[in-house]
Amino acid sequence: MSIGRFVQDYSGPGDDMRLRIRDLREDRDLTQKEIADYLLCDQSLYSKYERGERPLPLELAVRLAQFYGTSVDYLVGLTRNKTPYR
Template structure:
């Protein structure tokens, strides 16, 4: 029987269109272990919980069901420039964390993109 944690893991995994095997690989677990976690037959360790939160970009409180899901209507806009300039580690799919140089490059690309977008108006 699944609990709130299991349900949220499944929902997040499916929102990324990942299989259990893909998520298990990202976590360094076997598919069998991932299946047991999602079905509620295996407890998750603190380190695994933290890693899941990092992989999905959510809080551990959200995974544990302490905080409710955030609807798109509740999301406040943010400036991507602030995110790229922050000290937050940004994980890009399964490619790893973006370095400071990567983030600077992305920021420059976005600046060029939006400058050309203004020209189209």
């Protein structure tokens, strides 16, 4: 990948997380409302997490990682490996 393409595709440090939490949800055919209910928050707030308009609190990132069977490192883009640490 060229640096120009990388810069074009990457919009900031929260970019990976917002894309990954949306993709994980959509891969499981879940609605934002269902995930918001699991996290005990309002759907509109969860939507802001997915759009990168609000930072996802660490506690909720941990709960999402557990729910999806992955690691927080994967959610925030520190690794491409979906498998959680053992």
